[in-house]
Each structure stands twice: as structure tokens, then as C-alpha cells.
Amino acid sequence: MTGAMTAGQGGLLPDRHPTGDMFVCDIFEASPKDDLGSMEHPIFSLSTRPDRRILNYAHNGVQVQVTPSVRGRATIHDKDILIYCISQLVAALNAGREISRTLQLKAHDLLVATNRDTGGDSYARLREAFERLAGTRITTNLETGGQEVTSGFGLIERWEIIRKSRGGRMVSVSVTLSEWLYRAVLSKSVLTLNRAYFRLRKPLERRIYELARKHCGRQPEWQVSLATLHKKAGSTAPLRVFRAAVRKIIAAGTLPDYDMAEEPGDLIAFTRQGHVVSGAGPAEGPQLSPAALERARQMAPGADVYALEAEWRAFWASAGRVRLHAPDKAFLAWLTSRLARGL
Numbered sequence: 001m002t003g004a005m006t007a008g009q010g011g012l013l014p015d016r017h018p019t020g021d022m023f024v025c026d027i028f029e030a031s032p033k034d035d036l037g038s039m040e041h042p043i044f045s046l047s048t049r050p051d052r053r054i055l056n057y058a059h060n061g062v063q064v065q066v067t068p069s070v071r072g073r074a075t076i077h078d079k080d081i082l083i084y085c086i087s088q089l090v091a092a093l094n095a096g097r098e099i100s101r102t103l104q105l106k107a108h109d110l111l112v113a114t115n116r117d118t119g120g121d122s123y124a125r126l127r128e129a130f131e132r133l134a135g136t137r138i139t140t141n142l143e144t145g146g147q148e149v150t151s152g153f154g155l156i157e158r159w160e161i162i163r164k165s166r167g168g169r170m171v172s173v174s175v176t177l178s179e180w181l182y183r184a185v186l187s188k189s190v191l192t193l194n195r196a197y198f199r200l201r202k203p204l205e206r207r208i209y210e211l212a213r214k215h216c217g218r219q220p221e222w223q224v225s226l227a228t229l230h231k232k233a234g235s236t237a238p239l240r241v242f243r244a245a246v247r248k249i250i251a252a253g254t255l256p257d258y259d260m261a262e263e264p265g266d267l268i269a270f271t272r273q274g275h276v277v278s279g280a281g282p283a284e285g286p287q288l289s290p291a292a293l294e295r296a297r298q299m300a301p302g303a304d305v306y307a308l309e310a311e312w313r314a315f316w317a318s319a320g321r322v323r324l325h326a327p328d329k330a331f332l333a334w335l336t337s338r339l340a341r342g343l
Helices: 036-040 079-094 107-113 120-135 179-186 195-199 203-216 226-233 239-252 290-299 305-318 327-341
Strands: 033-035 055-059 062-067 102-106 137-140 151-154 156-164 170-177 190-192 221-225 258-263 267-272
Touching: 033 036, 033 079, 033 179, 036 179, 036 190, 036 203, 055 226, 079 102, 079 107, 079 120, 079 170, 079 179, 102 107, 107 120, 107 170, 120 151, 120 156, 120 170, 151 156, 151 179, 170 179, 203 221, 203 226, 203 239, 203 258, 203 267, 221 226, 226 239, 226 267, 239 258, 290 305, 290 327, 305 327
Parallel strands: none
Antiparallel strands: 033 190, 055 062, 062 137, 102 170, 137 151, 156 170, 221 267, 258 267
């Protein structure tokens, strides 16, 4: 018999995910996706200068040590590369395509998708970002894909310039993600970002948006003490300097999707734009239970359930804000109809 043995003929099943395969990033307009682990914990540097300090972070039982290379710790702007890779992989999974931990991407597509300049210097900066990502080592007990494993790894395992243009510009690149990030993709432990994220200039703005997206997604408002926000952001500035920087972000109002405000007691409140919050009481409108949101995840794997919830609330408002005796059932019925039409 010649050729590969097919299923049903005995022997081994075909190897559907050979490790040598390379996933080609070719999905135009893939929604930006960020992994939950690095959104929650301050892995990336907020400094605009090479940051060679070892970061030790512990919060709620999670321990993270980030060790930079001689080129410095990977920055939150370097993270754009990972966001692009994760976005491509999740979009491919949602389309039913096979994926691999190794991706081949076009440098120009990456620069355009992350709102970067495509001039000659941008390719040199992109190479430096790859070097920092590969050189930054993480030791952590973070959980991804339902597993808690204490391990050490680089943010990317390796990278390689496959082709250069005649002018020396990077054209095509091969990137191998860490197993930790790849597990996050396979388990869809990701959240969708607003594309305006890539327009935020200041590293602290990006980091605070990540935290708001992670924590405010479940509720119309998230309140956090300034001291905890300082810790979660990973800022090395003194608290008084951090407070002044946060006040500037509040005044500028540049965060996508969220409004920020100072509250008594040295608290910072994040409110989803378009939602009305009255004191410490429940949000306006019907409330969904965690069980309903979990059921929505099962019905629409890979979808952003909080975006679906927001869409359903808009539908409810446009229908006249009728009183719902069973909001969970109403939401899931709407979602069933929505899925029948195609997400």
C-alpha cells in the first residue's frame, strides 16, 4: 500500500497536527486578541528605555518572575507581535482551520495591523522587538488551558527572518510561540481588544486599558484602589508619580470603551461607556448570571461573550426596555437566534 493510511483501515490515526507544520498568517482583519494571563499580570515593561531589572510579582497565589536579556525586558509595545499572532490563530480556529505553534507572517501585514509606520526604521525596530521577546524569560505558576504548571520559558521560543527584500527590509518571518501562550490560544483564554488600543501612545495607557478590559468585562463598573492598580500595572514609579499619571489619563479620556474617574478613598472607577452606574447598586437593565455567560461560551466557543452581552442589551433597549422576568432565558434565546444567523 502506498501513501498515508487513512482512518478506518487499521493502525494509527493520521497525525492531524504535525509539529513541523507552519501556520501562515493570512487572515485579513482578524479581531485583535490578547491572552488573559499577560492581561492580568505585569509581564511587559512600561519603560521606553532598556529595562534590565528582574521583576518579581506575587498576587493572589500567582508568582511571576520576569528576567530580561541584555537587550532589556520585552515592552508592552513589543507585545503587539504576540497580539497579532494570537489574533491570527484564534481567527483560524474559529474558521475550523488547523493551526501550529510556529507561524509565518509578513512583516508589512503585522505593521499595518498594529497601526505602525511601514518606513525602513520600523523593520529594524521590529527585529529588536523579536529579540527582546525571545530573550525575556518567565518563571511562573500561571494557569493556562486549565493547567497550573510552574515553568520557565521565553515569550517566543524562536524567530527567523525567512526572506529579506533587496533593500534589506524584513519581508517574511517565522515565529514559534511558547507552549504557555499556545495553550492559551487552544483553550481560547483570550479577550478581544478594541482596535484603537494600537493608537494609544503611552505604555501606561495600554496597560491600564488591558486591566480595564480584563476586569470590567464581567460588569459595567470596576473599582480598584490606586495602590492595587499601581501593582497590577507593573509601574516602577513612586505612587505619587503614578497617581499624577493616572489623573492625566483620566483628563485626556483616551481609553477606548471605558471611562475613568477618581472616587473617594483613593479608588479608581472604570465604567463601560454607554452604561449607567448608580452608586454601588446593580447596573441598569437586566442582569445575567455567571451560569448564563458560561452557557454562552459553550454555545459560541471563541466568541467574546461580553461583546455578545452588550449586543443583546442594545437589542433589549431598542425593543423598548421591556421588563424581563427571566433575563438568562431571554439572553440565551436571543443568542440561539443570533447563532442561527451566523456570528
